Amino acid sequence: MFSQTTEYALRAMACLALAPDQLVPTNVLASMTKVPNNYLAKVLQQLAGARLINGRRGVGGGYRLARPSAQINLLDIINAVDMLKRIETCPLGLTTHGTNLCPLHRTMDRAAAVLIEVVRGVTLHDLVEDGGNRVRPLCETKTPVPLTLTLNKTPKRIGA
């Protein structure tokens, strides 16, 4: 249903949401998310390209959310690395179908609709500020990510 890349992107974004306003180094993100460094680097580039995160190179550099976690929903993240969308026209290009989908593609479109409804209705903020939940994403305990990073004086901006 969700690709490996989507799973990794969601983990990385949840990790960044746990440390708001901090630049989190890629190697820390890789460790927290349990994603191979090279794979994660590509995922982060896609997220930066979609303007969901900002990055800075150099000592003290890393990535952080481009906007508050309450303004990023899971559909935003999924669509940054994959494509979750409704079926609007016949995927086979049948002329008599067009936008009047057959029962097969109407069912697939209905499945897409319910899936979109679920992931669009949950923000990153919802994930990390779920007070009633005993566990937090990526953490063994309820303790927030123990990051006390300071910015390098002259970091270079990376990503989009």
Added chain:
Amino acid sequence: MFSQTTEYALRAMACLALAPDQLVPTNVLASMTKVPNNYLAKVLQQLAGARLINGRRGVGGGYRLARPSAQINLLDIINAVDMLKRIETCPLGLTTHGTNLCPLHRTMDRAAAVLIEVVRGVTLHDLVEDGGNRVRPLCETKTPVPLTLTLNKTPKRIGA
């Protein structure tokens, strides 16, 4: 959301449901579903491996559904070529999470649950016998697949 392979498997199964009790040759299936021959051959092998279709080699050979279309739902087909399942334990293997999923994986599991509900609730029979619908899967018109195949006298069974 659904992989290319899943889309192709669903098309092939819909095509076979349109011609019940007939052996449909792979090249006819490829033409109807607009799937490349080699790709389709692999998909058909997976469907046969999952015992959703039976195949026979030789002149007059091809594939047909292994059981009535009303007894095959779309989840059966998706799970024959892909994997659509609930998230039961923490994908990161975090010991304090276990079956008590964090909000991220609870959301992903909820998405899986609604998706499964949609596709499990629709059978192949529903797709091809939707009387009120103006269009039929894979067909430009409401006319059933014009196949009048006869079996070879000594076909060899293929697939599982």
